[in-house]
Amino acid sequence: MRGVSKAFGSTMALSGVDFDLRPGEVHTLMGENGAGKSTLMKILIGLHHADGGEILLNGNQVKFSSPREALDNGIAMIHQELYPVLDMTVADNIFMGRELLKSRFGPLSLVDFRSTRGRAAGLLREMGLKAAPDALMRQLSVAETQLVEIIKAVSQGARIIIMDEPTSAITEREIEHLFSHIRRLKENGVAIIYISHKMEEIFRISDRITVLRDGTHIATRPASELIPDVLVGMMVGREIRDIYPSRPERPKGEIALEVVGLSDAGKFSGVSFSVRKGEILGMAGLMGAGRTEIAECLFGINPRAGGEIRINGDPTAIRSPRDAIRRGMALISDDRKQKGLNLEATVGENISLLRLRSFSKAGIINRSRERAEIDVYMGKLGVKAESGDAPVTSLSGGNQQKVVLAKWLMAEPEIIVFDEPTRGIDVGAKHDIYVLINELAGRGKAILMISSEMNEIVGMSDRVVVIADGRLTGTLGKDEIDQERIMALASNIA
Ligand SMILES: Nc1ncnc2c1ncn2[C@@H]1O[C@H](COP(=O)(O)OP(=O)(O)OP(=O)(O)O)[C@@H](O)[C@H]1O
Ligand SMILES: [Mg+2]
Structure with missing residues (x-):
């Protein structure tokens, strides 16, 4: 080129x-x-x-x-x-546009589903993927x-x-x-x-x-x-000396979120931990250990789970994300397509979505206040966009992730669950996000940070819980946090 x-x-x-x-x-x-x-x-x-x-x-x-x-x-x-294509099977998706045919002759060419499935199964196995060839893409x-x-x-x-x-x-x-x-x-x-x-x-x-x-x-x-x-x-184009900003030691507040014996059959069981106001609790583990499922359960996405969730000491029934938001919780998720963004809307519309009520009086939205506030958050996170009016799909991948962050932070939640907060984010912007997370903790927010990046866990957490295979295998205090310990607990060989 x-x-x-x-x-x-x-x-x-x-x-x-x-x-x-x-x-x-x-x-x-x-x-x-x-x-x-x-x-x-x-x-x-x-x-x-x-x-x-x-x-x-x-x-x-x-x-x-x-x-x-x-x-x-x-x-x-x-x-x-x-x-x-969500409603297509895995096999059909792999061979889309070049279907294996039973016969190339004759007026009708029939798709050979059996060999399509067989060939797909072989390819999946080779890649070490467990998915069945006839599973739907959406699964x-x-x-x-x-x-x-x-x-x-x-x-x-x-x-x-x-x-x-x-x-x-x-x-x-x-x-x-x-x-x-x-x-x-x-x-x-x-x-x-x-x-x-x-x-x-x-x-x-x-x-x-x-x-x-x-x-x-x-x-x-x-x-x-x-x-x-x-x-x-x-x-x-500049030197980043210390990507993990230092944070002054601060006394922690009351317990904001407590989870006792949280279980969901087949996904995780007997998970208990707590997060204080002003604390960053890291949640480490290998991918597939059940961390995202735990977060989604806390947030009411998966209401059939057993166990108890206490917010500020009170047992709380969270049956839907709406309940969770009402109780001051935010889940900033790793899957921006499905859970984070409205792809038909602008950058600004996405950011202010959860705060619209606070810009409205008698049903009328004060657009200039809304816009000013959007600009503040775009600036804080360094969202690179032409303006708040740009369609969110015109942003680069990492900048879309920043929009998800901005939206939740603008809602001023008290308990914030981050699921892989810096996935797809460049090193410079990572630093900005860490500064922001620290600032939130400094303002007394309780933070649960799920991350697969060891450096991030070690660099940011006050305490760490480790999840392996759906169970909590260890809790590490500030002085115990190190990479080897976490790895051992994560692979459950401790
Ligand atoms: N369809 C589009 N309409 C308008 N602007 C766009 C469009 N696609 C990309 N841009 C802009 O072009 C620039 C480059 O974006 P690009 O997606 O190539 O970045 P990138 O290097 O892939 O970033 P990332 O690491 O976040 O994925 C950005 O400013 C982005 O907002
Ligand atoms: Mg890109």
Whole structure:
């Protein structure tokens, strides 16, 4: 790709960006949220059209008018924001558009469902995925959906595969499968463009790294010549000395949230813990340990659970998210498509949704107050958007995540459950979010922070509870928090 440029309205998403890819390499694209990574890739596959520049494939100038055409030329993209066809089976989704037929002759070509299912089962097994080929896409977790998309691209025989944050929602074990798959693809000469914010992973898998900042090309280097600090410096254009802000030791308040013997058959059982006002309780564990399910149960998404939830000492029946919100709770979830955002609305409408009542008098919304408040929160979180009136879908993935955060913080909840608060968020913005979480604790909010990022748990928590296989396997006080202990408890070998 040579000198590629693209503007959206007044936003210069890309200006004169060069990018090249060799057979059999993993070339990683890095940059802050909104730097232009996804846009560059969408241009490559014909989803967006560049305003300037050219694309050469094996030396020939190409310009695809649709992802279908790109695929026919051996380029597949696994998107950051997945829109799977929810009512389709896993097998049908994998073979969508190239169904296996019983007979190519005759007037009727019948889809061969049996071999479609069989072939899909084989591919799923190879990837180490438990999902059944005839499960519906809607029954899959985000992680599984992502893996199915990867399987789809691989099985389509693509020579160039673009993976836009493929591991943002998958487990350690699935990452190992993915990486061994990537290595095999490389041996067969397949080239991979990899986008991720996870530093450790990037250094494990990349051959070369290209950094974009504000839509411009900053550098392309072999990964072996880079170290994380230098890379971060290139991305944000300044030095971030300490990503985890220090917090003055403060006396904790009363217990705000207490959970006793929380159970839900098959998901988790006998989970008890408490969070004080002004405290950050980290919840660690491997993915799939049941942490999200616990959070959803607290928030009334899953009302059939047993056990007791006490808020400010009072046993409280929370039967729906509405109940939870009324009791001053917020769940800031990791799944922005399904639980966090209204995709038809603007950035501002999403942010102020839970506070509309406080801007209204006699049913009339005071729009200028609302707008001022929206601007405050957009500023606090550094949401990169043209304005509050921009459609939320026009934002980059990481910026959409910031909108989810802004919406809940504006509602001024007393008890805040964060489920993977910085997933898909670049390093610079991570720091801002940590500062914000600390500030909330400083103002007496009780915070439960679920995270799979060890550094985040260790860097942010006052205490840590560890969940393994649906049970609480340990609670660590401030002085006991360290990586080895947490890992041991998380894998339940303590
Ligand atoms: N469809 C669109 N309409 C308007 N603006 C857009 C659109 N798509 C992207 N942009 C803007 O272009 C810029 C680059 O966005 P892009 O999605 O490429 O970022 P990114 O590097 O992938 O970020 P992230 O790490 O958050 O995924 C952002 O300012 C974004 O708001
Ligand atoms: Mg992106």
